[in-house]
Each structure stands twice: as C-alpha cells, then as structure tokens.
Amino acid sequence: MTRDELNNQRLVKEANEKHLHFVTRRHFLKESAMGFGALALGSLLGGCHFGDSNSYAQTLFDPAHPLMPKLPMFPGKAKSVIYLHMAGAPSQLELFDYKPDLMKLDGQLCPQSLLEGKRFAFIRGVPKMLGPQAVFKQRGQSGAWISDNMPHLASIADELSFLKACSTDQFNHAPAQLLIHTGTPRLGRPSIGSWVTYGLGTENQNLPGFVVLTSGGRFPDAGKSVWGSGFLPSVYQGVQCRSEGDPVLFIKDPQGMDRDLRKASINAINQVNKEEYKEFKDPEILSRISQYEMAYKMQISVPDVMNINDEPQYIHEMYGTEPNKASFANNVLLARKLVEKGVRFVQLFDWGWDTHGTSPGDAVDIGLINKCRQIDKSITALILDLKQRGLLDETLVVWGGEFGRTPMQENRDGKQMMFKGRDHHTEAFTMWMAGGGIKKGFSYGETDEIGYSAVSGKVTPFDMQATILNQLGFDHEKFTYQFQGRPFRLTDVSGTVISDIIA
Amino acid sequence: MFQFLGHLHPVLVHLPIGILLLACLFLWQSRKDRFAHLQPSINIILLIGMITAILSCITGYILSQTGDYDEDAVNLHQWMGISVAVVSIVLFYFRRKTYLHKWQLPLAFLLILLIFITGHLGGSLTHGSDYLTQPLENLFEDSVTAVKRKPIPNVQEAKVYTDIIQPILQEKCYGCHGSRKQKGKLRLDDSVSILKGGKDGVVIVSGKSTESELIKRVMLPKEDEHHMAPKEKPQLTESEMTLLKWWIDNGASFSKKVKEIAQPDKIKSALTALQKINEEKKPDLDVPQTPVEKADETAIQLLKDSDVVVIPVAQNSNYLSVNFVTANVSDKTIALLLPLKKQLIWIRLSNKPVHDSMLATIAKCTAITKLELNNTNITDNGLGYLKEMKQLRSLNLVGTKISLQGVMQLKELKNLQSLYLYQTNINSNEWIELKKAFPKTSIDSGGYVVPLLPEDTTIVKSPPTKN
Numbered sequence: 001m002t003r004d005e006l007n008n009q010r011l012v013k014e015a016n017e018k019h020l021h022f023v024t025r026r027h028f029l030k031e032s033a034m035g036f037g038a039l040a041l042g043s044l045l046g047g048c049h050f051g052d053s054n055s056y057a058q059t060l061f062d063p064a065h066p067l068m069p070k071l072p073m074f075p076g077k078a079k080s081v082i083y084l085h086m087a088g089a090p091s092q093l094e095l096f097d098y099k100p101d102l103m104k105l106d107g108q109l110c111p112q113s114l115l116e117g118k119r120f121a122f123i124r125g126v127p128k129m130l131g132p133q134a135v136f137k138q139r140g141q142s143g144a145w146i147s148d149n150m151p152h153l154a155s156i157a158d159e160l161s162f163l164k165a166c167s168t169d170q171f172n173h174a175p176a177q178l179l180i181h182t183g184t185p186r187l188g189r190p191s192i193g194s195w196v197t198y199g200l201g202t203e204n205q206n207l208p209g210f211v212v213l214t215s216g217g218r219f220p221d222a223g224k225s226v227w228g229s230g231f232l233p234s235v236y237q238g239v240q241c242r243s244e245g246d247p248v249l250f251i252k253d254p255q256g257m258d259r260d261l262r263k264a265s266i267n268a269i270n271q272v273n274k275e276e277y278k279e280f281k282d283p284e285i286l287s288r289i290s291q292y293e294m295a296y297k298m299q300i301s302v303p304d305v306m307n308i309n310d311e312p313q314y315i316h317e318m319y320g321t322e323p324n325k326a327s328f329a330n331n332v333l334l335a336r337k338l339v340e341k342g343v344r345f346v347q348l349f350d351w352g353w354d355t356h357g358t359s360p361g362d363a364v365d366i367g368l369i370n371k372c373r374q375i376d377k378s379i380t381a382l383i384l385d386l387k388q389r390g391l392l393d394e395t396l397v398v399w400g401g402e403f404g405r406t407p408m409q410e411n412r413d414g415k416q417m418m419f420k421g422r423d424h425h426t427e428a429f430t431m432w433m434a435g436g437g438i439k440k441g442f443s444y445g446e447t448d449e450i451g452y453s454a455v456s457g458k459v460t461p462f463d464m465q466a467t468i469l470n471q472l473g474f475d476h477e478k479f480t481y482q483f484q485g486r487p488f489r490l491t492d493v494s495g496t497v498i499s500d501i502i503a
Numbered sequence: 504m505f506q507f508l509g510h511l512h513p514v515l516v517h518l519p520i521g522i523l524l525l526a527c528l529f530l531w532q533s534r535k536d537r538f539a540h541l542q543p544s545i546n547i548i549l550l551i552g553m554i555t556a557i558l559s560c561i562t563g564y565i566l567s568q569t570g571d572y573d574e575d576a577v578n579l580h581q582w583m584g585i586s587v588a589v590v591s592i593v594l595f596y597f598r599r600k601t602y603l604h605k606w607q608l609p610l611a612f613l614l615i616l617l618i619f620i621t622g623h624l625g626g627s628l629t630h631g632s633d634y635l636t637q638p639l640e641n642l643f644e645d646s647v648t649a650v651k652r653k654p655i656p657n658v659q660e661a662k663v664y665t666d667i668i669q670p671i672l673q674e675k676c677y678g679c680h681g682s683r684k685q686k687g688k689l690r691l692d693d694s695v696s697i698l699k700g701g702k703d704g705v706v707i708v709s710g711k712s713t714e715s716e717l718i719k720r721v722m723l724p725k726e727d728e729h730h731m732a733p734k735e736k737p738q739l740t741e742s743e744m745t746l747l748k749w750w751i752d753n754g755a756s757f758s759k760k761v762k763e764i765a766q767p768d769k770i771k772s773a774l775t776a777l778q779k780i781n782e783e784k785k786p787d788l789d790v791p792q793t794p795v796e797k798a799d800e801t802a803i804q805l806l807k808d809s810d811v812v813v814i815p816v817a818q819n820s821n822y823l824s825v826n827f828v829t830a831n832v833s834d835k836t837i838a839l840l841l842p843l844k845k846q847l848i849w850i851r852l853s854n855k856p857v858h859d860s861m862l863a864t865i866a867k868c869t870a871i872t873k874l875e876l877n878n879t880n881i882t883d884n885g886l887g888y889l890k891e892m893k894q895l896r897s898l899n900l901v902g903t904k905i906s907l908q909g910v911m912q913l914k915e916l917k918n919l920q921s922l923y924l925y926q927t928n929i930n931s932n933e934w935i936e937l938k939k940a941f942p943k944t945s946i947d948s949g950g951y952v953v954p955l956l957p958e959d960t961t962i963v964k965s966p967p968t969k970n
Contacts, residue, residue, distance in 0.1 A: 069812050069814050069826075070814070071814055071815045071816070071817055071818055071820075072816075072817050072818070073817060073818050074817045074818070075789065075790045075816045075817045075820065076817075133966075138768075142772065143768055143772070151956055151958065152953055152956070203812045203826045203828055204828045204829055205829055206829055317955065318951075318952065318953050319953075320953075320955070320959060340853075341828065342826065342828045360964065360965070363966070365966040366963050366964070366965060366966055369963045370962055370963055373958060373959055373960075373961075373962075376959070377953055377955075377959055380953050381953045384951035384953065385951070387947060387949075387951070388901070388923070388925040388947055388948075388949030388950065388951055389877065389899075389901055389923070389925065389949075390875065390877065390897070390899040390901060390921070390923035390925075390947065393897070393921070420966070444741055445741070456722065456741065456744060456745075457741050458724075473817060499740075500740055500741045500742070
C-alpha cells in the first residue's frame with residue numbers, strides 16, 4: 001500500500017467516525033418514528049375504551065397555559081391558603097391542650113394500659129408522666145386555652161378555630177409529614193399545594209402559583225417531596241424561594257446581558273421550540289415555551305414581591321421582621337405579600353419543634369419556649385394584617401405539625417433524661433385554622449383528661465385536607481387525576497369535611 | 504336464622520308484585536285474538552306469583568315480629584298482603600273452572616288494586632310515610648331543610664328537654680325511633696319511652712352519660728356497625744353531642760330549665776350558639792341564588808386580551824369574577840366591563856390607578872357583591888356613585904383618600920356586611936359615628952398593633968422558676 005492509499009484509508013475512517021458523532025439520540029427517535037407512531041396509536045386506541053368518564057379532570061391541564069386561573073367546582077370561600085407547618089411537631093400539651101389532671105400525675109409511672117400494644121419512636125419500658133410545662137389561661141370571649149408561651153397569639157384567640165383532637169397513624173417525621181401534605185406516608189403523590197394549583201391555577205401569571213419558604217435552618221425531614229408535584233405535571237410543584245439573598249438562584253441577568261438581549265434570546269429559544277412543536281406536537285414543548293415566558297416575567301416580579309425592605313417600619317415592628325436576615329418572621333411577611341399579589345398557595349416550613357428533651361435546645365421548658373417566641377409575634381401579625389387589609393376572609397391560614405407529643409416524659413433507651421421532653425405521639429395533637437370561611441373563636445374536638453387520645457371530634461389528616469379543599473371550592477371526592485389507569489385524589493379513599501368549623 | 508328469613512321480606516315482595524301484575528296483564532290482553540297464544544302461560548305465571556305471594560306473607564310476618572315497626576301501620580300492610588295472596592289463590596281457582604271465567608277479569612282488577620295499596624304501605628314502612636311525596640314538596644318549598652329549628656331568644660329561660668334536647672332527637676333520631684318505626688324496639692319521642700329503653704335495655708343512665716347506651720352509640724366511630732346515627736344518615740354534630748351528654752350528666756330531667764342546671768364552660772358556648780341557629784344557616788349570598796344567562800363570550804375575550812383575569816365563580820355558574828392583578832387599568836378597559844354587568848359579582852382592582860370617573864362605570868354593574876378598591880386613587884366624589892350598588896356586601900377601601908363624609912353616602916346599602924377602612928382619612932373619633940350609621944356592617948378600621956414584649960427578644964436558657 002502506498003503512502004497515499006494509507007492516508008486515504010485513515011481519512012475515510014476518520015470521516016466515518018466523525019459522522020457517527022452526528023448520529024444523536026434525536027436521530028434514533030426520528031428514524032424510529034414509525035414504531036413510536038404505532039405505539040402512540042396503540043395507546044390512543046386503548047384510551048377509547050374509557051370514554052370521557054372523567055371529563056372534568058381532563059380539561060384541567062392545558063400544557064400551553066398550565067397556570068391559567070381555573071374555576072372551582074362550587075364558589076369557594078377562600079381564594080388562597082397560607083399553610084404554616086411547624087416541622088418536628090410542636091407539643092400540644094405546652095401550647096393549646098390544657099390538662100390540669102396531667103399535672104397531678106406528674107412524675108408518676110405511666111399506667112400499663114396506656115402502653116400495651118402501642119409503639120413509640122423512643123420511649124422504652126415504663127416512662128413517667130410529665131405535667132404541662134407551661135402556664136395556661138383562657139383567652140378571649142371564646143375562652144380558648146392558650147399557654148403563656150404564645151402571649152401574642154393568645155390575644156387573637158377569638159379569630160381562630162382549634163382542632164383539638166387531630167390524629168395520624170405515622171409516628172416518624174418524614175412519613176407523617178408526607179401523610180399530612182400528600183395524603184400518603186409514602187413518596188410519589190402530589191402535595192396539597194400542587195393539587196390546589198392544578199385545580200385552580202393562579203390569578204397572577206407573573207408569579208408562581210405555589211410558593212414554599214423554609215426556616216429554622218433545616219428542611220423538613222420528608223425533604224422536597226412535601227411540596228412535590230408527584231404524578232401531576234411538574235409545573236405544579238412548589239417553587240421554593242430563599243428568604244436570604246436572591247429569592248430564586250440565578251434570577252438576575254448575568255453581567256453583560258441586558259433585558260433586551262435576554263428577551264431576544266428567550267424569543268429565539270421559543271421560536272426553535274415552536275418549530276419543534278410543529279414537527280412533534282408534544283404538549284410538553286408548549287409547557288416549556290410557557291415556562292420560558294413565565295421565567296422572563298418572574299425575573300422582574302419575583303425579586304419585587306420577595307423584597308421586604310420596602311415595607312414600612314410599622315409593619316416590620318408588627319411582624320418582628322429584620323430585613324436581609326433569614327427568619328420565620330420574614331417568611332410570614334413574605335407570605336402576606338405573596339397572597340396579596342394573588343399567589344394561590346404559600347407554604348411555610350419551620351424546623352426545630354422536635355422537643356425530645358435530649359438537650360436544652362429541645363426541652364419543652366426551654367427550647368420550645370424559644371421556638372414559640374420565634375413564631376408567636378409574626379403569626380399574630382399575619383392574622384391581624386390580613387384582617388385589616390380585608391384579605392383574611394378569602395385567605396385560609398392553617399397552623400400545625402405532623403403529629404403530637406406524648407403526655408409521658410421521653411425516656412430514651414429506658415433511661416431518665418437530663419431535660420424534659422416528650423416523644424412523638426400519633427393519637428392527639430392540636431392544629432388551628434383561621435380566615436377563609438372558618439368559624440372564629442371556635443374549638444372542635446376534645447382529648448381525654450391527660451391528652452393521650454381523642455374523646456370526640458377526632459380529625460384525621462384526610463379530614464383536614466378535605467376541609468381545605470372544600471374552602472377553596474372543591475369536593476375532595478370528585479377532584480381527581482387519572483394516573484396509572486385509575487383516578488387518584490388527595491384524600492385517597494377517606495376524609496370528611498369538618499363541617500362543624502365552617503362558618 | 505329465623506330473623507334472616509324475615510330480612511328476606513324486602514327482597515321477596517318484589518316477586519309477587521311483578522309476577523302477579525304480569526299475569527293480570529296477560530289475562531287482559533289474551534282476550535284479543537292477536538294475543539290468544541298467551542293463554543296457556545297465564546296459569547303457570549299465576550301459580551308462581553301465588554307461591555311467592557304466600558312466601559312474602561310468611562317472611563313479612565316474621566319481620567313484623569322483630570317489633571322494629573309501628574304496629575298499626577304493620578297491621579294494615581299485613582292484612583292487605585294476606586288478601587293479595589288470598590285473591591291470587593282464588594283467581595287461580597277461577598281459572599280452572601270454566602263457569603267462573605267471567606269473574607276473572609274483575610278479580611284481576613281487584614288484585615292489581617290490592618298490590619298497589621300493599622306495596623305503597625310497605626314502602627311507607629321502610630322509607631317513612633313522606634318518602635314518596637317529599638320530592639314534590641321540595642318543588643314548592645325553596646329550602647330543603649326538613650326540620651327548621653328556631654333560635655331560642657333567651658337560652659337560660661328555655662326548657663332543657665323541650666327546647667334543646669327534643670329538637671335534636673326529632674331531627675336526628677325520630678326517623679327510626681319514633682312513632683312509625685321503632686328500630687331495636689326503641690322509641691325516643693316521649694319521656695316514658697326514652698326511659699324505658701329498647702331491646703337491649705335502658706339507653707339512659709341518669710347522671711352518667713358515659714354509661715348511657717344512647718351516648719355510647721353516638722360516640723362510637725362512624726365505621727362501627729353500632730354507631731348512631733347510621734353512617735348514611737345525617738350525623739349528630741359536635742355541639743349536639745355535648746348537649747346530650749350534659750343533659751344526661753345532669754339527671755336527664757324532662758322539666759328543668761337551663762338556668763337550673765350547672766353549666767360548665769364548654770356547655771356555655773354550645774348554649775349561646777342555640778340563640779342564633781338561624782343566623783348560621785343563612786344561605787351564602789356572595790353568589791346570588793337566582794341563575795343568570797351566560798355572559799357574552801366576545802366581551803369576556805376582549806377583557807382577557809387586556810390581561811384581565813375573567814373567570815366564572817364556579818362550574819355551572821355564569822356569574823363572573825374579575826381580577827385586574829396583572830392588567831393595566833384605563834377608562835377603556837373599565838368600559839369593557841359593562842357588557843358583563845349582569846354576571847359580574849366579584850371584582851378586584853387593588854393597587855391600581857383607579858380614579859373616580861371609573862367608579863361611575865363600575866357602579867353600573869349593579870350585580871357586584873364584592874368590590875376591592877384598596878390602594879386606588881379614588882376619593883369621596885367617586886364613592887358617591889356606589890350608592891346604586893344595592894347588592895354590595897363587601898367593600899374594601901383600605902389605603903384610599905376617602906373620608907367619613909364619603910363613606911356616609913353609602914349608608915343606604917342595606918346588604919353591606921363588611922367594610923374595610925384601614926389607612927383612610929377617617930379620624931379616630933369618627934369611628935363611633937360610622938358604626939352608628941352602619942349598624943349591620945362589620946367595619947374594620949385596622950391599625951392593629953402587636954406590641955413588643957420583653958420576652959419576644961429574650962432567649963430562655965434554663966427552665967423558668969415556678970412560682
């Protein structure tokens with residue numbers, strides 16, 4: 001072989017290899033379009049058998065305008081929800097569920113009848129009873145019992161509706177949080193905020209419909225799944241905003257790129273995507289186009305609404321906020337601003353309520369009081385501020401944890417502990433709701449003399465979810481999404497609207 | 504086993520009804536030549552009908568022995584049922600004797616009549632006497648609530664049993680434990696029967712609600728088969744349960760007045776709630792009850808093109824809600840609202856440069872019940888236009904330049920329920936005057952303060968010392 005021939009051979013080989021680089025996955029998809037077409041046809045024909053059994057659910061998702069405002073099943077009392085979740089589970093026995101009889105039993109061994117057949121996260125053997133570690137008083141005209149740990153909230157007791165006998169069936173944080181927010185203790189279902197934005201869309205197209213704010217230094221144990229969209233289109237998942245620095249990472253245009261250039265580049269990208277859509281008709285492409293447009297608008301609107309520096313001084317004093325610092329109070333003020341701008345669902349997670357008594361920081365008579373002080377003023381300010389702005393009537397505020405705490409003192413590994421703490425407890429805890437067409441100054445449900453379990457008015461996470469959906473105008477039994485061949489709902493197969501607390 | 508046979512009665516009865524009616528129909532039709540070929544089948548149909556009628560009588564008798572039903576009503580149904588069986592036997596006999604053939608048609612007619620009467624009586628027994636006609640009554644009545652409870656003007660003077668307990672029992676229990684039916688041999692519609700109890704003994708242990716079967720049943724979880732009221736029926740509310748318990752704990756008296764019985768805190772709120780039952784059940788008037796025709800689609804589209812959110816308030820409703828949150832407000836866009844004036848009920852113009860002349864246009868949309876004008880440029884002059892909005896129930900004027908005189912122009916708005924006036928030019932000493940002018944309206948003046956307490960900023964390091 002001559003040198004020239006060898007050279008040619010090498011060039012041909014190189015050219016062939018280079019050519020292979022251009023054969024991408026996209027080529028593969030294009031070449032096998034016929035096969036995919038057949039697959040698609042199969043599923044289309046398969047779909048025919050179902051008819052339009054669920055025409056309501058099918059019309060809810062429009063990929064080109066996924067967040068367009070949509071109408072509820074019946075006129076809802078509430079238009080938005082602010083859900084305040086105290087991750088770790090606050091102790092109802094030091095806050096709202098006053099049990100003087102438990103005080104008398106303080107220090108005595110827990111009777112066997114309360115322990116038989118039960119499982120606790122940390123309690124082993126026979127623990128001692130622990131009396132309420134707070135001073136309780138009756139507040140307002142409604143006479144609700146609220147401890148001195150929440151002096152501000154106590155002053156607005158007549159605005160709240162307490163659910164005193166909440167219960168769950170999960171005694172670990174992550175599953176319990178998932179149950180309360182997604183309707184199942186396992187991963188994979190959409191969160192309540194996703195359901196709501198899926199069902200109602202949002203009125204302000206320049207802002208996300210479902211915003212999540214976290215504080216307390218850690219995420220809730222169940223992670224981002226508690227605001228995930230599960231099997232719903234991903235556009236409905238909660239948008240987590242940071243309360244320090246840029247609310248959303250990379251929201252500012254990079255240096256050297258001005259607004260017009262940004263606009264031009266987004267237009268170009270969308271143009272390419274539109275061509276793609278013409279060719280493939282994949283609705284996800286439309287979804288992507290609308291996401292680009294929304295992101296462009298949000299570059300202006302999000303930093304504006306997420307900035308609390310412009311709020312007047314008296315508002316900062318009212319909420320106890322400190323700008324440019326991450327805090328629960330700042331998040332609460334943001335929640336009010338977001339709802340004012342038409343955001344549908346705002347969810348706040350505050351970590352640090354898991355008062356086991358392993359250290360001063362998680363003792364019910366030390367750490368818990370400090371946690372209360374972090375939230376008390378701002379939550380009270382939120383309710384009053386919404387009220388004076390005429391927003392409380394159409395904003396449902398929900399407060400609660402994922403479960404309750406035991407009337408017994410925790411004895412981790414069967415040993416007496418240094419500090420006073422309580423273990424996870426599924427059978428009784430307190431939540432409250434306010435505004436959004438809920439009764440004012442009302443209390444529903446009752447626990448036994450020591451606050452161990454519900455005596456009347458027992459409420460499950462499903463009942464709570466059904467009630468929230470009801471206030472927004474949804475029948476939780478009919479609000480479904482077709483997935484894996486069957487309609488799914490937030491409340492799975494149970495849940496009753498707590499009609500007693502509805503005004 | 505015996506009881507099981509009794510419970511078969513409601514299933515079995517449908518057989519003679521259908522089969523005997525069919526026999527009568529064939530009998531009548533077979534006189535014509537065209538249907539003469541039906542003749543041979545009549546006897547066998549009649550025979551089967553006759554047998555099932557007899558079986559129904561037997562099972563019915565067994566069922567009546569459980570004592571769950573009102574004796575008088577059962578009696579009539581029983582004898583009518585027996586006569587159906589007898590007449591069908593006679594008819595069967597007549598069919599076999601040629602000389603009696605001329606009597607078979609009148610007899611068949613009698614049989615049909617008896618079947619209808621018996622069927623109706625049986626239906627009334629199981630579903631209640633008003634079951635058939637109830638939907639018709641609803642046609643003429645605008646509210647569906649069966650029992651209307653009146654508010655008690657002064658609850659302390661009220662009689663515990665007659666004014667509080669009896670209405671609860673009447674609404675939730677009489678259906679199955681009243682004059683017509685006595686499930687489990689229990690009647691709750693008079694004091695003697697209540698104290699007597701039912702099949703399983705007494706239901707009320709005076710002074711001990713937790714030992715009273717009545718309370719136990721009510722408190723059982725809804726899924727429990729012994730739970731009362733049955734889970735498909737209307738349930739007792741939380742406060743109704745509290746009141747029942749309270750009544751029994753305090754001796755289950757049939758004559759005492761409320762003020763003669765000790766009232767723990769819990770009961771007080773339940774009692775005061777009784778004074779305003781009707782207020783609570785008021786229909787939701789945020790959305791008018793009379794339906795409206797569909798709004799003009801092009802008019803809606805024009806608004807949407809200007810970025811205004813226009814959306815029906817609910818499915819199957821033509822009433823509209825409008826939000827300008829991302830839209831520009833101008834005289835032109837406001838004018839676009841006019842074609843929708845019949846349907847438009849909720850409108851939000853918050854934080855927009857709305858000025859007085861626009862209010863003149865908005866005021867023409869007289870169906871509006873909720874108007875949000877907070878943080879707009881409106882003044883007292885503009886507020887004058889709103890006098891015409893008679894349906895207005897909620898008005899938000901927070902953060903506007905309006906003053907007392909401006910708001911006073913609206914005192915003729917009888918439906919106005921909430922008025923938000925935070926950060927307006929109304930002086931602190933003018934609120935009293937305002938409240939007098941709007942006696943039925945809840946006025947929110949805002950300006951709430953959450954004081955800074957020393958504890959708010961201190962961090963606890965060790966448990967507080969107990970005093």
